Amino acid sequence: MAVQALASVDALGGDTGSKQLVYRGRALHMESVCINRIAAAVPTPFYCYSSDAIRAAYLSLSAALKPIGASVCFAVKANGNLSVLGVLSALGSGMDIVSGGELKRAVSAGVPASKIIFSGVGKKRSEISSALEVGIHQINIESEAELEAVVEAAGALGVRAAIALRVNPDVDAGTHAKISTGKKHDKFGIPFEDIPALYAKALAAPELDPVGLAVHIGSQIVDLSPYRSAYSGIADLVRLLRSRGMPVRRLDLGGGIGIPYDHGSSPDLGEYATIVRETVGGLDCELTVEPGRWLVGPAGILVTEVLYIKETADRLTAIVDAGMNDLMRPAMYGAVHPVLPLKHVRQGSHTYQIAGPVCESSDIFGTYGNLAPLQSGDRLAFGYAGAYGASMASTYNARDLAAEVLVDGDRFRVVRRRQTTEDLLTLEEETEWQWSVGSGRA
16 A cells, blocks of 8 residues: 655644754755755765754653653663754753663763663663763663662662662553563563562662662554553552552653654643643652653654666556665564655655665565656655664665764754765774684683
């Protein structure tokens, strides 16, 4: 089934910041910058982000949450570019990280360590130690084994680690199976029934400061009802722990708010804030939410150029220079991103399968209808590409890693240069052989 191509950027509207894309004089602009002007300076494919769209999304979410006193920590895994993190940090955003590398990125972007939360199911002991050394806000614990690892690391450093136990509430978020994190058999979190005993164990450890609970049920959630189920369960758990004399000061509510890849509307922020207020708002806990995609997804596009038009008996295929290594979501999740031509023409009647050059049958972006005729050299933009685009990209097929560009008003700059094969070859220069112990060659 063909997805209808966008004849105008109005279809990308809504409340998530994509209004920064507009046609002026038939040319697609981001804020006040012509994207073809960027493409003349930066070879395709490249990612392009709107500073204003990121700011607008953050301020909109913050305003909705302000009455209930919830703070925002951006999920760095969605887009870890230092300049993107810098835009958010300047607005007061904290950061939710899932690796030691993301910790370094957040700190390098100027984010105070006291505003960083460390999530993730597989933290290495060295990563835990690094987080404790810089004094992050809290570590979200995913298992009893990880709790013990934090005890060891904190003890070795002579510090007291602030920790929250991540609860698996066994709630189906109604999202894609590969981005579900809150169901019973997902790898994330601690079963609801195991929390009281583990919380008591944490309270008994002098190396730990158990501050509360965390929950995250998945990503790209468009139906808000699963939040109510999950947060209601967390509220019951808080009351249970307190009834047993265990203090709970903080609640980390996770992220996952979806965006309208299909040109629909995004979830209502007022409704989301109401759910938070009605479920956990009266518990006198410090509240944090951790959006990623919602803040930056609509702010980004992936710009690509048509290489060839391939015509067969049953279809037209536009081969473009961006591939699944640049934008993994279509191949991994079956996701389809809206597409816009950089040069505006009236809506056409052609249907094209848009495919990349990677040597995999899954390197297909989708089938798009109502396009004007395409030809070699035409440029297209895939919308809603600011989240899980560049952050998931690779150099598969020895392809260069696409550059990233940031727009701010009437100016733009490259915020991550293209990583070339020549750059990568330097990582594979010959090193000295090292002989195994007992070989007689050591």
